[in-house]
Amino acid sequence: xxxxxxxxxxxxxxxxxxxxxxxxxxxxxxxxxxxxxxxxxxxxxxxxxxxxxxxxxxxxxxxxxxxxxxxxxxxxxxxxxxxxxxxxxxxxxxxxxxxxxxxxxxxxxxxxxxxxxxxxxxxxxxxxxxxxxxxxxxxxxxxxxxxxxxxxxxxxxxxxxxxxxxxxxxxxxxxxxxxxxxxxxxxxxxxxxxxxxxxxxxxxxxxxxxxxxxxxxxxxxxxxxxxxxxxxxxxxxxxxxxxxxxxxxxxxxxxxxxxxxxxxxxxxxxxxxxxxxxxxxxxxxxxxxxxxxxxxxxxxxxxxxxxxxxxxxxxxxxxxxxxxxxx
Amino acid sequence: xxxxxxxxxxxxxxxxxxxxxxxxxxxxxxxxxxxxxxxxxxxxxxxxxxxxxxxxxxxxxxxxxxxxxxxxxxxxxxxxxxxxxxxxxxxxxxxxxxxxxxxxxxxxxxxxxxxxxxxxxxxxxxxxxxxxxxxxxxxxxxxxxxxxxxxxxxxxxxxxxxxxxxxxxxxxxxxxxxxxxxxxxxxxxxxxxxxxxxxxxxxxxxxxxxxxxxxxxxxxxxxxxxxxxxxxxxxxxxxxxxxxxxxxxxxxxxxxxxxxxxxxxxxxxxxxxxxxxxxxxxxxxxxxxxxxxxxxxxxxxxxxxxxxxxxxxxxxxxxxxxxxxxx
DNA sequence: TGGCTTTATGGTAGCGTTTCCATCGCCGCT
DNA sequence: AGCGGCGATGGAAACGCTACCATAAAGCCA
Numbered sequence: 001x002x003x004x005x006x007x008x009x010x011x012x013x014x015x016x017x018x019x020x021x022x023x024x025x026x027x028x029x030x031x032x033x034x035x036x037x038x039x040x041x042x043x044x045x046x047x048x049x050x051x052x053x054x055x056x057x058x059x060x061x062x063x064x065x066x067x068x069x070x071x072x073x074x075x076x077x078x079x080x081x082x083x084x085x086x087x088x089x090x091x092x093x094x095x096x097x098x099x100x101x102x103x104x105x106x107x108x109x110x111x112x113x114x115x116x117x118x119x120x121x122x123x124x125x126x127x128x129x130x131x132x133x134x135x136x137x138x139x140x141x142x143x144x145x146x147x148x149x150x151x152x153x154x155x156x157x158x159x160x161x162x163x164x165x166x167x168x169x170x171x172x173x174x175x176x177x178x179x180x181x182x183x184x185x186x187x188x189x190x191x192x193x194x195x196x197x198x199x200x201x202x203x204x205x206x207x208x209x210x211x212x213x214x215x216x217x218x219x220x221x222x223x224x225x226x227x228x229x230x231x232x233x234x235x236x237x238x239x240x241x242x243x244x245x246x247x248x249x250x251x252x253x254x255x256x257x258x259x260x261x262x263x264x265x266x267x268x269x270x271x272x273x274x275x276x277x278x279x280x281x282x283x284x285x286x287x288x289x290x291x292x293x294x295x296x297x298x299x300x301x302x303x304x305x306x307x308x309x310x311x312x313x314x315x316x317x318x319x320x321x322x323x324x325x326x327x
Numbered sequence: 328x329x330x331x332x333x334x335x336x337x338x339x340x341x342x343x344x345x346x347x348x349x350x351x352x353x354x355x356x357x358x359x360x361x362x363x364x365x366x367x368x369x370x371x372x373x374x375x376x377x378x379x380x381x382x383x384x385x386x387x388x389x390x391x392x393x394x395x396x397x398x399x400x401x402x403x404x405x406x407x408x409x410x411x412x413x414x415x416x417x418x419x420x421x422x423x424x425x426x427x428x429x430x431x432x433x434x435x436x437x438x439x440x441x442x443x444x445x446x447x448x449x450x451x452x453x454x455x456x457x458x459x460x461x462x463x464x465x466x467x468x469x470x471x472x473x474x475x476x477x478x479x480x481x482x483x484x485x486x487x488x489x490x491x492x493x494x495x496x497x498x499x500x501x502x503x504x505x506x507x508x509x510x511x512x513x514x515x516x517x518x519x520x521x522x523x524x525x526x527x528x529x530x531x532x533x534x535x536x537x538x539x540x541x542x543x544x545x546x547x548x549x550x551x552x553x554x555x556x557x558x559x560x561x562x563x564x565x566x567x568x569x570x571x572x573x574x575x576x577x578x579x580x581x582x583x584x585x586x587x588x589x590x591x592x593x594x595x596x597x598x599x600x601x602x603x604x605x606x607x608x609x610x611x612x613x614x615x616x617x618x619x620x621x622x623x624x625x626x627x628x629x630x631x632x633x634x635x636x637x638x639x640x641x642x643x644x645x646x647x648x649x650x651x652x653x654x
Numbered sequence: 655t656g657g658c659t660t661t662a663t664g665g666t667a668g669c670g671t672t673t674c675c676a677t678c679g680c681c682g683c684t
Numbered sequence: 685a686g687c688g689g690c691g692a693t694g695g696a697a698a699c700g701c702t703a704c705c706a707t708a709a710a711g712c713c714a
């Protein structure tokens with residue numbers, strides 16, 4: 001900046017003004033400064049600016065993993081909105097661990113982000129304390145926490161799963177199994193599990209343990225899960241899967257084993273991934289507004305940063321049952 | 328920090344030392360300072376530290392979109408390695424636009440990242456100039472550029488696609504079509520297209536325009552592409568797809584239309600997504616070491632930042648033909 | 655024409671850290 | 685006992701920028 005100022009024959013403060021203040025600088029001077037900037041290829045140092053302005057223009061986002069299309073899409077929606085507003089995303093992966101989340105958050109907060117994007121509603125006490133103390137706007141995405149830290153852009157996994165299950169029941173299925181990935185600290189999976197037990201119970205249906213199966217992650221896991229589940233519970237007439245990835249795995253295993261869907265076994269999923277509509281038979285599932293959640297999260301943050309009081313800090317984006325051929 | 332210092336009855340510089348210098352502070356003093364830090368919930372301001380240390384601990388990563396499992400996995404590998412070294416990722420999406428990439432890079436460079444992760448080898452002249460001028464370590468990931476900006480962790484789309492195509496030829500297919508997504512500025516797709524034309528030509532096979540089809544993005548696009556391609560070129564005995572997403576779409580469309588694969592039509596893809604091994608029939612494709620590329624990219628950066636001269640700055644991670652049932 | 659406002663620019667003081675150098679005891683050696 | 689040296693701590697400057705106030709020049713009106 002000193003170099004630019006010298007070259008343009010002005011003070012550094014004038015360079016700064018050319019960069020930020022629209023009409024505070026005479027056209028001739030402005031032209032000279034801009035020429036100097038171009039000639040030197042000068043890029044302002046945002047670290048210094050952040051220090052004095054106490055605004056970094058960064059948003060910290062903590063997600064379980066990036067290579068999960070659900071979170072990737074949410075972040076994509078978030079990023080598009082944020083980028084348009086000049087906010088950049090600092091992304092960290094927690095690997096589904098509250099300890100990692102806490103550690104990463106501590107590190108991220110040191111960078112003075114202007115807002116924090118958190119996945120789900122399950123966070124360690126220290127995480128909550130730090131966030132409250134930091135007075136940074138926070139959005140929890142993908143759940144509807146009972147005690148939100150601050151703002152929320154989510155949906156109810158409990159109700160969404162319940163809706164799918166009620167659909168199965170309406171269709172006449174009575175022996176409904178459940179295939180799910182390891183639950184861990186994932187509150188969405190906790191809710192879906194609860195929905196499975198409670199919705200079937202409410203309909204007077206059984207949910208013996210043998211009808212549930214904890215699968216490995218990934219599509220192949222779904223296939224293996226189905227094979228095992230058919231051994232331990234051949235009486236099942238339907239399977240609900242905690243995510244479409246598993247459901248597609250199940251569907252493909254059925255295809256390989258020649259099990260007719262939905263005749264012999266109905267299958268339903270959760271998420272409505274793009275493949276759900278394409279696979280044969282097309283998968284009955286529930287659509288989660290993943291991209292929209294990211295966009296809404298960004299919107300909440302931007303409004304708050306703009307100084308607006310956000311009247312409705314908890315936004316329920318809902319879900320949409322997708323009835324297709326598989327159930 | 329002033330508060331912590333006052334509470335512990337020391338100078339700020341001592342607080343700083345407690346934070347960073349292992350043995351430069353008396354145990355008793357250190358304990359007092361640490362107590363004060365804990366009591367006040369003090370988090371150091373990394374912005375200020377970055378300013379004076381001229382080290383931000385951030386790496387800027389520019390990828391086309393986050394919601395693309397390929398890039399997501401590369402970034403995942405990158406992030407894991409970086410996070411372990413205390414480097415945080417600043418992520419931006421270029422939406423497959425060189426202009427956007429240039430604009431985002433300019434913004435990111437202002438944040439003084441310690442390294443830059445770039446996707447592919449196709450960048451605007453201004454982008455290249457800025458990077459050279461900034462003297463920041465750069466890794467280009469996923470291609471093998473003819474004129475690397477700096478370091479590279481990639482593979483040859485040309486050779487990988489060529490290998491798949493030669494496999495088709497060996498299997499006896501002679502009328503091989505090509506379904507690909509819009510090429511735009513994506514150098515990987517340019518290379519695959521060139522591989523299609525040159526590999527078949529080298530084998531003395533035809534590649535009339537009617538055998539090529541530019542599909543929409545996404546799995547559904549693959550399905551529609553197949554339908555159209557079968558109309559305009561019913562004579563095809565095999566189809567090569569520029570990505571597994573399209574190939575799976577093609578496969579599912581075949582399933583729906585009752586086209587037997589590979590009997591009536593062989594199908595091959597590119598990427599080896601998890602679904603490739605699961606779908607029926609399993610997809611012949613080529614495995615790209617996506618996660619590994621991210622890890623290697625991180626490794627290159629870390630070595631460079633550690634002051635090591637990187638002897639082999641261009642790493643070719645290769646690829647692996649996966650022969651399965653579909654071709 | 656003189657005082658007033660307005661416009662254009664500059665000087666200086668931080669922002670919260672770390673780096674560099676100085677200071678102060680205290681230990682051990684002769 | 686005196687001196688060199690070392691370990692522990694502090695003071696002040698600096699990192700690159702912007703906020704705030706000051707100043708100078710230029711316009712304006714009666």
